[in-house]
Amino acid sequence: MDTLKVRDAKDVEQVVRTALASEQPLEIVGHGSKRAIGQPMATNALLDLSALNAVTSYEPNELIVTVQAGAPLNDVRSLIDSKNQQFAFEPMNTSALLGTPDTGTVGGMIGAGLAGPRRIKAGGARDHLLGAHAVSGFGDSFKAGGRVVKNVTGYDLCKLLAGSWGTLAVMTEVTLKVMPRAESERTLVLRGLDDITANRAMTAALGSPFDVSAAAHVPNSAFRAEQGALADLGSPQQAVTLVRLEGITASAAHRAASLDKALSPFGAAEVVEDVTSAAIWNCVRDVLPFAAGGALGAWPVWRIVCPPASGGALGQALARNTGGDVVYDWGGGLIWAALPPSADAQAGVLRSRVNAAGGHAMLVRAAESVRRNVDVFHPQEDGLAALSERVRLGFDPKGILNRGRLMRRFAP
Structure with missing residues (x-):
């Protein structure tokens, strides 16, 4: 080349x-x-x-x-x-x-x-x-x-x-x-919630007046290998639901205590602070449970964006029906799904479920042979696809730049 x-x-x-x-x-x-x-x-x-x-x-x-x-x-x-x-x-x-x-x-x-x-x-x-x-x-x-x-x-x-x-x-x-950068941060950790209940807990936290800056859920099945700061939470056999608050130290501490009370129907929350909290959220941000060197490193990984209220049910159904694992971010609005290699042929089924939930799915990690036969980016509806093509033609009518990266069937 x-x-x-x-x-x-x-x-x-x-x-x-x-x-x-x-x-x-x-x-x-x-x-x-x-x-x-x-x-x-x-x-x-x-x-x-x-x-x-x-x-x-x-x-x-x-x-x-x-x-x-x-x-x-x-x-x-x-x-x-x-x-x-x-x-x-x-x-x-x-x-x-x-x-x-x-x-x-x-x-x-x-x-x-x-x-x-x-x-x-x-x-x-x-x-x-x-x-x-x-x-x-x-x-x-x-x-x-x-x-x-x-x-x-x-x-x-x-x-x-x-x-x-x-x-x-x-x-x-x-x-x-x-x-x-915020002076301080606090993360509330709820343990043992199932996906649907965790989705409700994250929704309650995000709907509270306490200015939550992040909400995520890691089911217990995702803890198949050492996951850095996530594993350091102590119980890899238990799912963890995470809610973060940031600000000046006094404010973050006060809001964490108030949110703990508001979330008490979902169980008692532990609180982790500052450096430990930041390390946990770096693990969530970079989806370390599905890292290439880990137990699920050979599995294809999908990035699914959907309405947060639909996230728990959608992720739970995908994990149950494929034998895969999921991690939730954005309060349930972002689902990372690691599916067994045998599930590659189920891309159509996955996208059908995602469409029904009002979302879209992108294949982030897979072998080149898989990517050649699957639409990596979610196919757009006809009207939106036509509009996107008009935009592309306005910038690059001959398809010189990264030709075919977004579309499996590309014709300049």
Whole structure:
């Protein structure tokens, strides 16, 4: 495979125009940590953005950071952490789940748009992307958004780029909003609840006035291997339901005590604090129960988004009918499902159940041979698919960028 390593946006323009002239599709990568997600692409040319790795500007007092798309996410996180700030949407680290090196980039974070547990409070990656510089499939550079929200006029193209998996444009630089890190956090731990009851408990917590920032449930069957901080909770044979509160120390402690009383019908809650609490939520964010090196590491993993009220019943039915395991996040609105390899043929059944629940499912981890024969991303209804295709044609009419990554049957 030809690797085309660019130095700046002008290089990106030139590479895309050359590819367009020869109708040679390009695979877009930073460090390639998420290459195993999506439909396999037919191309022998790799556009490598890893050299675009500079932090262009960081203004802690203004809560904004501007970085090139190939900047390592861990480096940028370390930079903003030094000022006690964070990406509030808790971007997921897919390295453990996929079994790849921990080398994700900021561009990959935006292109994938995979937010963590605080998504229910802070929004997703798209909500924190203020501006972007990118190169379209025409080989033309363009700028979307700005450095503050009020600078955004006309079409908000940033929202389209987030979660597009590199199929609309090649991002070269992005400006993101950062937020102060909470002084303290408390996590309430309820033990032994079944999926339906846990769903009700999370709903009650999220509907309370105590400003919950995360709610998750890990059934006992998911504890098949060592899971770091989750295993440290003490009883791997018992399901755990987790609810997080954040803020100044006095506020977090007071709200945790009040929420404990409100949730007393579901059982007595234990409280874990600060560093231990953060480690637990990192495990939930990165779906460590299904890590590639663990007991379920060879199983395909699905990411299912559905109405939170439907989550408990949907996840329970999937686990029961397939022999798989599930983990719930976002108060039941996000289900991670690890299904036995023999369940691959049940993709149609899974999507039928998800459709009935008003959700959508994405195959995050599977062998390439499986991904060639399954729609990795949830098929869209005809009207929405037509609208999505019109958007793509406006950015990349020849399908030069990540051709076929989103669709198994692609025709430029």
